[in-house]
Amino acid sequence: MIKLHDLHFKPFISEDEIQATVQHMVTAIADDLQDEVPVFVGILNGSFMFVSDFVKKYPKPCEVTFIKLASYEGLKSTDDIQRLVGLTQDLTGRTVVILEDIIDSGKTLAEVHRIFKNENVKELKIATLFYKPEAYKKDFKLHYVGMEIPNKFIVGYGLDYDGLGRDLPAIYQLKTTQHMTNFVLFGPPGAGKGTQAEFLKEKYSLVHISTGDVFRFNIKNETALGMLAKSYMDKGELVPDQVTIDMLNAEVEKNADAKGFIFDGFPRTNAQAEALDKLMDQKDSQINAMIALEVDDEVLVQRLLERGKTSGRADDADENIIRNRIKEYYKKTAILKDYYSAQDKYYGVDGVGSIEDITERLSAVIDSL
Ligand code: AMP
Numbered sequence: 001m002i003k004l005h006d007l008h009f010k011p012f013i014s015e016d017e018i019q020a021t022v023q024h025m026v027t028a029i030a031d032d033l034q035d036e037v038p039v040f041v042g043i044l045n046g047s048f049m050f051v052s053d054f055v056k057k058y059p060k061p062c063e064v065t066f067i068k069l070a071s072y073e074g075l076k077s078t079d080d081i082q083r084l085v086g087l088t089q090d091l092t093g094r095t096v097v098i099l100e101d102i103i104d105s106g107k108t109l110a111e112v113h114r115i116f117k118n119e120n121v122k123e124l125k126i127a128t129l130f131y132k133p134e135a136y137k138k139d140f141k142l143h144y145v146g147m148e149i150p151n152k153f154i155v156g157y158g159l160d161y162d163g164l165g166r167d168l169p170a171i172y173q174l175k176t177t178q179h180m181t182n183f184v185l186f187g188p189p190g191a192g193k194g195t196q197a198e199f200l201k202e203k204y205s206l207v208h209i210s211t212g213d214v215f216r217f218n219i220k221n222e223t224a225l226g227m228l229a230k231s232y233m234d235k236g237e238l239v240p241d242q243v244t245i246d247m248l249n250a251e252v253e254k255n256a257d258a259k260g261f262i263f264d265g266f267p268r269t270n271a272q273a274e275a276l277d278k279l280m281d282q283k284d285s286q287i288n289a290m291i292a293l294e295v296d297d298e299v300l301v302q303r304l305l306e307r308g309k310t311s312g313r314a315d316d317a318d319e320n321i322i323r324n325r326i327k328e329y330y331k332k333t334a335i336l337k338d339y340y341s342a343q344d345k346y347y348g349v350d351g352v353g354s355i356e357d358i359t360e361r362l363s364a365v366i367d368s369l
Helices: 015-033 048-057 107-116 193-204 211-220 224-233 241-254 270-282 297-311 319-333 336-341 355-368
Strands: 002-004 007-013 039-044 063-073 076-085 095-103 123-131 144-148 171-174 181-186 207-210 260-264 289-294 346-350
Touching (some): 015 048, 015 123, 015 144, 039 048, 048 063, 076 107, 107 123, 181 355, 193 207, 193 260, 193 355, 207 241, 211 224, 211 241, 211 260, 224 241, 241 270, 270 336, 289 336, 297 319
Parallel strands (some): 123 144, 181 260, 181 289, 207 260
Antiparallel strands (some): 002 007, 007 171, 063 076
């Protein structure tokens, strides 16, 4: 993720992918032009990096020149194209290939055609590294297109946002949602996730989603989802992934304006973790951390039996079911430690002590994110 002026941008097209695309275009154009010595005309400022890489890869003699046009102001393409530096040499009878970094509305291209109308070139071909088909409003033929991209604002590889970003060797895309803080509160049943989440959601203005609570709410209201979940929950087993993932997606969608989420009891399997990453990605966001409360098994059993005296939860009342839930946790869920460790996002926190002490330990991790 990068920040330019006031906006955040996320990686979109890698350096390697760009270079492969440039090579592809070079090969196609060199094949078509055979022994013709073309004049490549770059459109400044945006195309300088593309033109430089392109001609370095071009296998035969060629000439290079530039014209300088300006159309962008901030994030919007303006109607008014300014010709800042026009053609400075006679191109009569020459084969000209325009090298554009990006074609979106096509206004710049219209200006290019105006410039070349009376130049008597032998042939005028248009080559663009990026092309936004959804934004293109003109009929000019595009002879060579490197890559079609969606109609999103991008920076890097010559393209800028108010002057910044041209120097980046890869392409980044504007993030459309504000910055969010999302973390997974992790730990075995009885570790205190629910209790801690209540404090943390207030402190950091986050939305707390506990999949167990949502299931229990559905069971209480005798919904179809509740009836389905109940058969698994009563035995201390996990509800099937697809049911849980669909439910979680719906809960996140209900809170479209959230500043971030505390996920409690989710994900519990690799499939759920992958689904969560995908969901966050769609929101232009990500999971920042998995914060795990670490508590010894016997302490958990005692805590849950104690809670069962007042919680009314069937799965807290029976020691065998409690032990089965803890077993399920280590069998299916603890592998998620590896999933988040691999992304450098795992934080273990000692879950034994007073509620306040544990909140403080968790806050220290969140503040460091
Ligand atoms: P909890 O309140 O987190 O201890 O969850 C209670 C029960 O709800 C679990 O034992 C599961 O049966 C079910 N459950 C909660 N979250 C999930 C999940 N992410 N995947 C599958 N089952 C879940």
